[in-house]
Amino acid sequence: MGLGRCVTSAVERAAHPDRLTVQFYIDDDDAELSLYGEVLEKLRDEYDPKGVILMGKVGDSIGCPRAANSLALGVDTELVMMCGDDLVFQDDGWDDRLDEEAAKYPDDLFLFWFNEEQSRHKFSCFPIVSRRWIDTLGYFLPTTFEHYFADLWVMEVACRIGRAHYISDVVVKHLPVPTGKTKDDTWDERADQREQRFARDEALWPTGKRYRDHDADTLRAKMEPSDYERADGHPLGQPRKAPAVLDGGRVELRDRSSYSMADEY
Numbered sequence: 001m002g003l004g005r006c007v008t009s010a011v012e013r014a015a016h017p018d019r020l021t022v023q024f025y026i027d028d029d030d031a032e033l034s035l036y037g038e039v040l041e042k043l044r045d046e047y048d049p050k051g052v053i054l055m056g057k058v059g060d061s062i063g064c065p066r067a068a069n070s071l072a073l074g075v076d077t078e079l080v081m082m083c084g085d086d087l088v089f090q091d092d093g094w095d096d097r098l099d100e101e102a103a104k105y106p107d108d109l110f111l112f113w114f115n116e117e118q119s120r121h122k123f124s125c126f127p128i129v130s131r132r133w134i135d136t137l138g139y140f141l142p143t144t145f146e147h148y149f150a151d152l153w154v155m156e157v158a159c160r161i162g163r164a165h166y167i168s169d170v171v172v173k174h175l176p177v178p179t180g181k182t183k184d185d186t187w188d189e190r191a192d193q194r195e196q197r198f199a200r201d202e203a204l205w206p207t208g209k210r211y212r213d214h215d216a217d218t219l220r221a222k223m224e225p226s227d228y229e230r231a232d233g234h235p236l237g238q239p240r241k242a243p244a245v246l247d248g249g250r251v252e253l254r255d256r257s258s259y260s261m262a263d264e265y
Helices: 003-013 033-050 064-072 094-102 131-137 150-160 188-220
Strands: 021-027 053-059 079-081 087-089 111-115 128-130 164-174
Touching: 003 021, 003 033, 003 087, 021 033, 021 064, 033 053, 053 064, 064 150, 079 131, 094 111, 094 164, 111 150, 128 131, 131 188, 150 164, 150 188
Parallel strands: 021 053, 111 164
Antiparallel strands: 079 128, 087 164, 111 128
16 A cells, blocks of 8 residues: 555655645555555644645545546646555656646637656556546546556547646656565455456447547536647647657657557547
């Protein structure tokens, strides 16, 4: 369990910690439930005086997409980032960098993600979207899935409208259990459960194409041209055909995975 490490790194590396709202969702059947309580108490003691808002809930095991969605819809922050407790923020001023990138899109419709040193530009494992994005679509992550493919869904939609934006110079290390740098004593015994969950989510992926089409159209209807996009002549709201990364930011998915529907990009 890396909650304390993740929150501490995010707060200590932020230029303006008083702007941060840290949310959590903890399954009520988690084997380390009591330990979470101890960690959260220490975090509140340390960061309440700095103006950091730490809030969340303990509830039924409903899966990451539903949990993240319920949290995102319960606040009014300008930006929302999907975050696991196995992330560690590495760069000072990461929040200022978000402000700089968001300023490139005056209509506040975009998907960002940081460099987590695994998928890098190829995949947005921890998406960051604006409040207007959430308000426009009515959700943060699609609750169709139990665990997998929800992040891919959001990235597909963003790529359809040319607003998938990779922030390469901000490193937020992803240290899942297989790296040996995050502890989970139940990881091995849950291997079959993860495989079955992946198979169920994978089977659902193709059925959502028309909904992703609809979401892209909904966002596109609210988009406005930006100087950032005018600079390279990119047509507003259209997928990008250029090579994988432009200017350290805009991306397309041609070489990412069989689930990227690459032929359409």
